[in-house]
Amino acid sequence: MKTRTFMILVILMAASITLTGMGVSLVTAQVTEIKAPYIQEALPLNPKDPLWGEVELTQVPLVAQLLAYPMSLDTTPRSLKFAIVHNGTHMAFYIEWDDQTMDVEGGGELNKFSDAVAIQFPVQEGELPYICMGDTANPVNIVMWKAGIGAENLVAGSAYGRDAKEREALGLQQVPTSPIEMLPEDAQIWKSQAVYEDGKWRVVLIRPTGSTHPLVPDLRPGDSTSIAFARWEGSKYERGGAKSTSGWYTVKLEQIAVEAVETVTQTQTVTTTQTTTETVTQTQTQVTTETVTVTETTPAVTGAVKGALVGLVIALIAAILALALLYRRGMRPS
Amino acid sequence: MVRAQISMVMVLDKCIGCHTCSLTCKHVWTNREGQEYAWWNNVETRPGVGYPKRWEDQEKYGGGWVLENGKLRLRLEAMGKRDPPSIKDYYQPFEYNYEELFTEEIRDQQPAANPINMYTGEEMDVKWGPNWDDDLAGANIYAGMDPNWRILEKEIYLNFKDVFMFYLPRICNHCLNPSCLYACPRKSIYKREEDGVVLIDQTRCRGYRYCVTACPYKKVYYNWKTGKSEKCILCYPRLETGQATVCTVSCVGKIRYMGVVLYDEERVIEAASAPENELVKAQRDLILDPFDPDVIRQAKADGIPENFIKAAQESPVYYMFKRWEIALPLHPEFRTLPMVFYVPPLNPVITALDRRGKYNAAYENIIPTIDELRIPIKYLASMFSAGNEEEVRKALKKLVAIREFFRLVNVEGMSKTEASRVLSEHGLSVRDADLMYKWLALGRDRWTIPTRKVELRMKIPKRASR
Numbered sequence: 001m002k003t004r005t006f007m008i009l010v011i012l013m014a015a016s017i018t019l020t021g022m023g024v025s026l027v028t029a030q031v032t033e034i035k036a037p038y039i040q041e042a043l044p045l046n047p048k049d050p051l052w053g054e055v056e057l058t059q060v061p062l063v064a065q066l067l068a069y070p071m072s073l074d075t076t077p078r079s080l081k082f083a084i085v086h087n088g089t090h091m092a093f094y095i096e097w098d099d100q101t102m103d104v105e106g107g108g109e110l111n112k113f114s115d116a117v118a119i120q121f122p123v124q125e126g127e128l129p130y131i132c133m134g135d136t137a138n139p140v141n142i143v144m145w146k147a148g149i150g151a152e153n154l155v156a157g158s159a160y161g162r163d164a165k166e167r168e169a170l171g172l173q174q175v176p177t178s179p180i181e182m183l184p185e186d187a188q189i190w191k192s193q194a195v196y197e198d199g200k201w202r203v204v205l206i207r208p209t210g211s212t213h214p215l216v217p218d219l220r221p222g223d224s225t226s227i228a229f230a231r232w233e234g235s236k237y238e239r240g241g242a243k244s245t246s247g248w249y250t251v252k253l254e255q256i257a258v259e260a261v262e263t264v265t266q267t268q269t270v271t272t273t274q275t276t277t278e279t280v281t282q283t284q285t286q287v288t289t290e291t292v293t294v295t296e297t298t299p300a301v302t303g304a305v306k307g308a309l310v311g312l313v314i315a316l317i318a319a320i321l322a323l324a325l326l327y328r329r330g331m332r333p334s
Numbered sequence: 335m336v337r338a339q340i341s342m343v344m345v346l347d348k349c350i351g352c353h354t355c356s357l358t359c360k361h362v363w364t365n366r367e368g369q370e371y372a373w374w375n376n377v378e379t380r381p382g383v384g385y386p387k388r389w390e391d392q393e394k395y396g397g398g399w400v401l402e403n404g405k406l407r408l409r410l411e412a413m414g415k416r417d418p419p420s421i422k423d424y425y426q427p428f429e430y431n432y433e434e435l436f437t438e439e440i441r442d443q444q445p446a447a448n449p450i451n452m453y454t455g456e457e458m459d460v461k462w463g464p465n466w467d468d469d470l471a472g473a474n475i476y477a478g479m480d481p482n483w484r485i486l487e488k489e490i491y492l493n494f495k496d497v498f499m500f501y502l503p504r505i506c507n508h509c510l511n512p513s514c515l516y517a518c519p520r521k522s523i524y525k526r527e528e529d530g531v532v533l534i535d536q537t538r539c540r541g542y543r544y545c546v547t548a549c550p551y552k553k554v555y556y557n558w559k560t561g562k563s564e565k566c567i568l569c570y571p572r573l574e575t576g577q578a579t580v581c582t583v584s585c586v587g588k589i590r591y592m593g594v595v596l597y598d599e600e601r602v603i604e605a606a607s608a609p610e611n612e613l614v615k616a617q618r619d620l621i622l623d624p625f626d627p628d629v630i631r632q633a634k635a636d637g638i639p640e641n642f643i644k645a646a647q648e649s650p651v652y653y654m655f656k657r658w659e660i661a662l663p664l665h666p667e668f669r670t671l672p673m674v675f676y677v678p679p680l681n682p683v684i685t686a687l688d689r690r691g692k693y694n695a696a697y698e699n700i701i702p703t704i705d706e707l708r709i710p711i712k713y714l715a716s717m718f719s720a721g722n723e724e725e726v727r728k729a730l731k732k733l734v735a736i737r738e739f740f741r742l743v744n745v746e747g748m749s750k751t752e753a754s755r756v757l758s759e760h761g762l763s764v765r766d767a768d769l770m771y772k773w774l775a776l777g778r779d780r781w782t783i784p785t786r787k788v789e790l791r792m793k794i795p796k797r798a799s800r
Contacts (some may be wrong), residue, residue: 073416110421178522237416238416239543240544242416
């Protein structure tokens with residue numbers, strides 16, 4: 001009897017340890033940080049530009065959304081590959097994925113759904129938002145690209161926490177229209193271009209690094225942020241909640257190298273004086289942030305700590321349960 | 335909780351299939367790009383396939399609710415149905431090249447306006463349309479595809495076109511338990527508190543089309559131009575000013591009746607979950623008596639204004655569906671509690687011609703008994719009472735009784751009191767008969783629409799109190 005109870009204890013402990021392990025990988029972002037290298041040239045919007053053949057791609061596994069109605073019916077594992085680069089003033093995402101069919105809605109078709117991809121960003125710094133499109137306290141900014149439609153800049157989770165006046169000031173409708181809302185015209189900062197060739201979508205999304213809208217994160221060289229992806233396959237009638245999603249990834253916009261800044265300033269002084277001052281401020285911030293980077297706690301790290309804590313709590317509960325069981329078994333005559 | 339609903343009754347015997355309702359609706363609401371194929375109001379010939387093709391076949395379209403262990407579940411979820419109907423299920427919208435009539439050179443024969451594809455502008459060969467099988471055209475091909483045949487004997491099915499046909503005009507049913515509303519993940523669809531009109535908020539809709547699949551009547555139409563879904567709005571801007579819908583006002587046969595009914599909102603789900611053969615009864619039980627002092631008191635307490643209560647007391651819908659039980663919901667087995675009702679057709683009160691082309695005069699009276707009517711009760715029951723033949727029989731018997739009553743009075747010269755025995759058999763009074771005559775025969779006072787009050791507007795979240 002004693003050995004059996006011991007076995008249960010061991011199994012429970014093992015389970016709790018595994019849970020801790022899982023907790024880390026589920027709750028937090030990937031620990032590895034993805035670098036967004038700095039390049040000196042203008043960022044090419046064309047997905048066929050040779051630059052996109054040279055960048056290092058990161059593979060992202062995606063799983064079907066199975067938490068809320070309407071769920072995805074196709075649960076086969078999927079993935080996409082992406083790279084991110086910036087040139088100081090703009091940042092660009094290059095995303096590619098395999099898709100056997102090219103689906104574009106419109107043109108009188110009623111049962112056609114566009115292939116689509118989306119990237120989600122936390123609006124605030126600090127603790128990561130809820131992975132499923134944020135919540136009232138911690139909203140997310142989403143850029144969604146849809147075949148035939150292009151890029152839309154959206155906000156999710158923020159709506160219900162703000163009053164009508166605040167919402168109006170943000171350019172949103174006074175009464176929330178849905179948990180996912182279109183941002184106003186001046187916040188539509190994304191440009192996109194896509195190519196479908198040989199069973200593969202290639203999409204480039206570009207936005208300025210700076211932001212003028214409070215619900216769109218300001219991402220400057222040297223900044224880190226977290227991103228998560230979602231992808232829709234039109235041929236499988238996917239739209240809305242029927243999609244596949246990724247976990248959080250941390251990306252860091254590389255600092256602008258000093259020489260590089262000089263060349264940028266040199267070329268830009270020719271055009272306007274305004275841009276020169278802009279670049280100068282950028283170099284200044286670079287200096288300050290450089291020293292901070294080492295101690296900077298990225299959202300990913302806090303997430304990891306949180307995950308480990310959750311795991312630990314689960315392990316503790318399991319241990320107590322096991323001990324209680326052991327105690328009860330010990331009392332009983334067998 | 336007492337709620338008010340503006341609803342409609344269509345008396346099918348009076349429909350002449352002229353499509354005026356469809357055309358007025360089209361011209362007022364859907365005469366624009368993206369909605370070319372959409373007919374918020376359409377008229378079908380029965381037996382026939384309807385529009386979109388075989389819309390009643392939920393194994394194909396996945397609309398409405400199913401009862402799973404006593405609980406309602408969206409059929410699209412139960413089936414894992416994700417795809418909405420394609421344009422082929424509706425039809426390829428076409429126009430005619432009218433320009434041709436004016437510009438063609440003078441020739442021996444008359445110029446012709448050929449059909450052109452509304453999407454591409456190219457000439458096309460029309461092979462299907464929203465009322466292709468109108469008046470039983472091509473019946474030997476299309477009528478056999480009518481899903482309501484499944485319960486009928488093959489014999490009736492094969493002989494039907496010598497026997498009967500009728501028209502079925504359809505709009506959105508503005509259901510009490512709308513599956514379109516529940517299917518929308520963005521909560522873009524709402525049922526107006528003040529009059530029960532079901533609407534799609536165009537600012538919330540993102541064109542996911544779950545509502546299109548979920549509506550068992552296929553009365554939500556995706557607008558491919560705006561990327562959002564649309565549907566019949568029961569002409570609410572007209573209702574608000576006390577006018578009936580354009581389909582009602584323009585109806586040539588005066589078949590449409592509109593009015594307010596009061597219902598008990600708390601029992602909606604219970605009624606929608608009733609056993610199949612009790613669905614009509616359960617829905618009738620939801621409708622409250624607007625003359626009952628308790629109901630009036632509760633209605634007032636629940637914020638229903640005086641003019642709505644008064645309208646409910648004058649409502650032809652209340653009389654026809656609840657009190658007289660001559661009107662029935664369309665396909666109650668979809669469990670959405672549709673609020674447009676139909677008075678089933680007697681389809682002129684004569685029996686079928688026999689094989690030798692003679693009327694079978696095996697009845698004593700001029701007016702035949704119900705089971706001698708040309709339309710199989712089974713067929714009507716499949717459409718209007720989830721197969722419960724007794725409900726159809728009850729409605730038809732009353733329609734026959736009222737004819738018998740007026741025949742006794744006007745032809746046989748009987749006094750109304752004397753003749754009223756044919757009415758009392760069916761629980762009707764002389765007053766009921768007079769009202770029916772006024773409404774059904776003369777077509778007077780076909781609607782009572784109360785004007786809307788400002789304080790009844792949809793409750794929107796309060797502005798911050800500062």
